[in-house]
Ligand SMILES: Nc1ncnc2c1ncn2[C@@H]1O[C@H](COP(=O)(O)OP(=O)(O)OP(=O)(O)O)[C@@H](O)[C@H]1O
């Protein structure tokens with residue numbers, strides 16, 4: 001019980017009196033701690049709404065969300081959520097929505113300071129976090145709003161990392177990052193999951209990130225959870241992908257075309273290494 | 286004369302900055318072209334499109350000319366021909382409903398009310414957001430905001446459309462359908478497009494590509510040629526087309542794909558033929 005995130009009959013509406021426009025409908029799911037879960041689905045399907053339930057930024061209109069031993073319901077007062085928010089860090093889809101201090105460094109310090117780290121630790125944590133996201137040092141004293149889009153994204157990620165959350169929620173963390181940034185942030189996240197045992201929940205439109213990194217995937221459609229499965233089972237199910245307006249990762253797509261043209265294989269390759277091996281074996285036979 | 290002409294453009298956000306955000310930029314865009322601007326974070330892409338949109342003050346007025354005119358002398362005339370979708374759509378919305386927001390740009394244009402309503406409806410339908418016409422723009426999901434921002438620009442039928450990572454938050458099918466839509470209206474109205482992006486698949490829609498780094502132009506060439514130059518892309522930290530990555534991986538395993546192969550389709554065909562032959 002204490003080692004997972006559980007949604008029990010969660011419904012959510014942004015207009016509490018209007019249940020015809022529900023953003024979440026009857027969500028029941030269980031995300032084990034220390035797993036890497038991707039959330040996918042069309043624009044407007046409810047992904048951002050779903051993840052914001054996990055630290056109580058949004059509270060279910062009906063039903064409950066349990067994070068370990070904390071319960072969030074409609075009636076949970078905000079002051080009861082403080083402890084939870086120490087544990088659950090969330091990087092928003094729009095970095096501007098979480099930046100507010102007048103310098104980058106102050107912004108990244110805010111989180112750890114707020115949850116009670118002492119001044120020395122705060123500075124160490126902040127500087128280290130800005131370093132791991134490759135944020136240029138010369139801009140530490142810049143206003144976080146006078147930055148490029150990708151630089152803002154990095155500050156927002158650093159701000160959350162500096163709080164050392166146990167559960168890390170990322171809403172399209174690599175949107176707007178350059179190629180090197182995408183790769184290094186994904187490696188960073190993956191390392192936090194593998195080596196530091198964090199629970200990672202990541203909303204993404206990048207199907208290759210799902211197949212490359214996640215061990216579970218939740219498919220959302222029109223406010224409902226259509227399926228919780230593994231990336232392999234998702235991408236082996238052509239109809240599931242098609243009917244939920246998703247796409248195959250490029251690797252899987254390539255493999256499907258091979259198969260359609262008589263190049264047979266038993267297990268679908270999920271990443272470029274697996275695809276390369278498959279082709280090499282076919283050519284060397 | 287080129288439709289857009291940028292020459293020796295230099296820009297700094299603050300006097301005391303040691304680095305120029307734009308450092309002696311010179312290039313032209315002809316009418317009917319689609320130019321991609323790519324480059325690492327902070328390389329100056331947004332600053333450059335803001336300069337072309339007349340949103341930042343430039344010391345030498347002649348360094349940005351639209352159809353031969355400068356913002357200093359002909360700002361209103363230029364503005365009526367250019368529309369830009371911002372990197373953050375939140376910075377774009379003005380009105381309190383989606384419908385009013387799209388109508389806002391049209392209101393200054395002396396169009397009669399019924400015609401305006403029709404244009405707003407058409408534009409929202411094109412981007413698939415008509416059913417959200419009464420929503421508040423700030424209450425939309427990320428991808429929905431980007432669609433509405435695009436509708437606002439399309440409705441104005443500008444001659445030049447600037448897109449600053451305008452599809453970054455769309456789902457993969459939505460991205461393709463928006464790009465196809467842009468291509469369609471570009472052809473229909475003979476528009477000129479400049480799109481800033483980190484996505485190679487989006488670069489494929491353009492005919493010219495410009496690479497920026499540290500505020501300088503590293504390269505400008507036909508997109509086809511840039512996309513083929515995996516070395517150039519890799520060296521500058523840019524995304525590489527999927528089939529190129531696969532060719533590289535195969536090469537590591539001593540499988541040499543003929544250099545005549547320049548698309549995913551061709552690679553697929555080659556793999557199929559070679560594996561069925563063995
Ligand atoms: N603050 C809000 N007030 C009212 N409705 C909202 C609000 N935020 C989102 N919605 C609506 O709730 C639905 C789900 O939105 P959500 O942001 O969760 O989608 P999403 O799956 O994250 O989409 P995207 O991939 O575009 O970010 C959408 O129809 C959206 O218009």
Ligand SMILES: Nc1ncnc2c1ncn2[C@@H]1O[C@H](COP(=O)(O)OP(=O)(O)OP(=O)(O)O)[C@@H](O)[C@H]1O
Pocket residue numbers: 139145146147148149150151176178298299306324325326327328329330331332333372
């Ligand atoms: N309002 C501002 N005030 C001061 N400096 C700024 C401002 N906006 C951007 N900069 C700086 O100018 C440089 C270029 O920024 P720009 O936004 O043009 O980059 P970009 O190429 O669009 O990057 P991204 O891919 O991250 O969006 C960056 O170093 C950035 O920090």
Ligand SMILES: [Mg+2]
Pocket residue numbers: 047048049093171426427428
């Ligand atoms: Mg979202």
Ligand SMILES: [Mg+2]
Pocket residue numbers: 148149150330331332372449
């Ligand atoms: Mg930018």
